[in-house]
Amino acid sequence: MDHLTFIYPELDIEPIAQNLIRTMRLDEDCQSPLAHKNLWDQTDIAVITYGNSILSDNQPPLKTLHHFLQAHFPMLINTVHILPFFPYSSDDGFAVSAYKQVDPPLGDWSDILRISADFHLMADLVINHCSAQHEWFTNYQKGKSPGRDFFVEVDPKEDLSKVVRPRVTPLLRATSTPRGTQHVWCTFGHDQIDLNFANPKVLAKIVDIIRLYLDMGVRIFRLDAVAFIWKILGTNCLNLEETHEIVRLLRTLIEHADPNAVIITETNIPNRENLSYFGNANEAHCIYNFSLPPLLVNSLVTGNCRYLKNWLMSMPPAQNGTTYFNFIASHDGIGLRPVEGLLDDSEQEALIQTMENFGGQISWRALDDGSNKPYEINISLFDALKGTTAGEDDWQLERFVCAHAIMLALEGIPAFYLHSLVGTTNDYERMKEHGHNRAINRRQWQEQELNERLADPESHHHKVFHKLRRLIKLRREQPAFHPNATQFTLHLGDHVFAFWRQSLDRRQSIFCLNNISDQPQTVSLNAINLIGTDTWKDLVSDATFDDMLASITLDPYQTLWISNRW
Known part of the structure; x- marks a missing residue:
């Protein structure tokens, strides 16, 4: 009633409230969620994929995807975000033409239920708009x-x-x-x-869809483009108070139906605005860490982590019951709006030029003066890291693995785009065929071909796959990598991006050192204040450190996870 009174102050909201409660079946089974409860730990690792990213003959793609994940990531990946798997008319699924159906070429609800039985299933609630069809x-x-x-x-x-x-x-x-x-x-x-949420009938339809998704095993709801859902003429129609109240209302309904369900807001906007969707731990459980991909790529191609480090120091620790959803590649592109105010124009221009040199494309947005501005860079992450601002070099694999090592160690839940896990490169043919830039990073693999490449020790796909699997396994074993474990930024110059994590019980510390340059970097152990009474070991290389006054040299793009517990 409180939520609805704020959203619809002129309406009789009691019948609206009762209808929503009945739709969610809260009149039959209303559970009590615990405030500030972490619904995740260091073992949570997500993969982001289209339902048809991997294909095989005579089998629905959802079955092929399920088989592939079971075969290659047992006990490593426990969360699967299947991008819109509904009938659609455009935008690779985000123009939904039927919310309550599975797109027949992908499979059916039985396939979704089988996946949700083995993984935490994350699905899109395409909330701002529907298809013209x-x-x-x-x-x-x-x-x-x-x-x-x-x-x-x-x-x-x-x-x-x-x-x-x-x-x-x-x-x-x-x-x-x-x-x-x-x-x-x-x-x-x-x-x-765009749907008109000023009409409570629209809200009721969306809640009815949410109830179905819960019944079909969806545990994590990605609220797509949620920042745009409320319109008031004369404003920018972005992040309005009614929008935040609708998120709070959906949170209330969902968590009283399933206290283990999670809401993630997809708000590709400047960093400060993005953070507002945590609310007071009463809106999104998780927010996409949209500033991470462009800042991290910028650091790795320039060899300078100053901007990334400044951003990390500015990020507030997430309250218990909330956390960041970390990703560095996705089905879209490397967003540029999230670095507004974080990277200056010259840095952005240099980044864009470097990505274009590596085969990337640029998507644009319209400004209020009628001009256009770069909105995102469309490129596969593997190709985005094939060199530096000086050009291509021989460090592509090491640079790519370093990027993911950083993501795995940061506060929050790490999410791998499936194509990053297997080292997919730019797909120019698909981009040409589909006529839009984002298709460059939406390849469809034949399962047999992909398995052959993953099995070939000489293939970069094999090397990427096995190096990332090993890092994932290491991360899952470290309490200091809990999504809500303590994090502090370390200051070891502009070429070593470093931070410290400490487990919630304070028993494990991990010093994460990452050489983000193409030159060796030397660091004094004394500079990171290792406690001399503990025994320290690099979890990645198994090297141990006895002399706290010694110096260590990091090879280009080398990562160290120096821990007092293993």
Whole structure:
């Protein structure tokens, strides 16, 4: 009632509240979540993938994916984010045309249930918009329900210059209806029509979808593009208070249905705005750490971690019951909005130029003055790290592994894009075929071909795969790598990115040292204050350290995890 009163102050909210409670079946089984409870530990590792990233003959792709993960990552990966697996019309799944179905070419709900029985299943709640081919929008065009009042209509004469958008297409789409031509709001493009959450019937439909997903084994809900869901003319229509209240409402409903369920907000926006979705530990359980990918790639191609280090020092420790969702590659690209205010323009320009030199493409967004600005870099992470600002070199594999070692050690839950785990490179043919830049990093592998490459010791796919598997195994065994364990930034110059982690029980300390340059770097053990009464060992190389006054030399892109417990 409190949530709804804030969102809909002019409406009679009691029947709305009772309907939501019935839809979530909280009138039958309402559980009590514990505040500030960590629903994760150091063993939680996620993989992000499309349902059809791996294919085999005569088998639904979801079955192939399930088999591949079981075969190659037993006891290593326990969480699977399957990107939208519903029928869709565009945007590789994010223009959903039927929320309650599994896309038939992928499989069916029985495949989803089998995966959710073996892994924590993360699914997208594409909350801001639906496909122009969804029944709701076709009904809108006919003046029928449900759908007739589900979309945001705007007079094109209104001043919309303040609206923040991630695309360059026109915001409004002219649409024929029985009431004449109407103009509907489309944040992401004319095939993705924004839903009107000012109508509580829309909210009720979304809650009904959430209930189904819970029944189908979904434990983790990724709220896609949630920052855009509420519109008020004259504002930027981003991160509005009603948006945050809807997230709090969904959190309340979901966690009282399943106290082990988790909400993750996908808000590809500047860092400070992104952090606001933690609320007071009452909104998202996890937020995407969107600033990490561009800052980390920038550090590794420049050999200088100054910006990355400054950012890490500014990040607040997540309260218990919340944590960061760390990733460095995804199905989209390397976002540039999250480094606004963190990287200056010249650094961004140098990063963009370097990525273009390595085969990357640039996607753009529209500004309120009518100009365009780079929005994201589209490139596979393996190719993004094939060299430095000076050009390509022989350190690609080491640089790539170093990036993931850093991600694995940082505060938060690490998430690997499937294509990073197997060292997939830029897919220019798929990009050309699909006609959009993001397809460059959305390859579809034949399972047999991929297995052959992973089994070939000379293949870079094999080398990447086995090095990352080993690091994952090491991470899972360290209490100091709990997502909420203490973290402090260390200052060892601009070429060694270093930080300290300490387990929640304070028994284990790990000093994480990463040479992010293409030159050897020497560090004095005295500089990191190893306690002389403890015995210290590098978990990665098995080297031990007895002389606390000695110096150590890190090879280019070498990582040390120096621990007092193993």
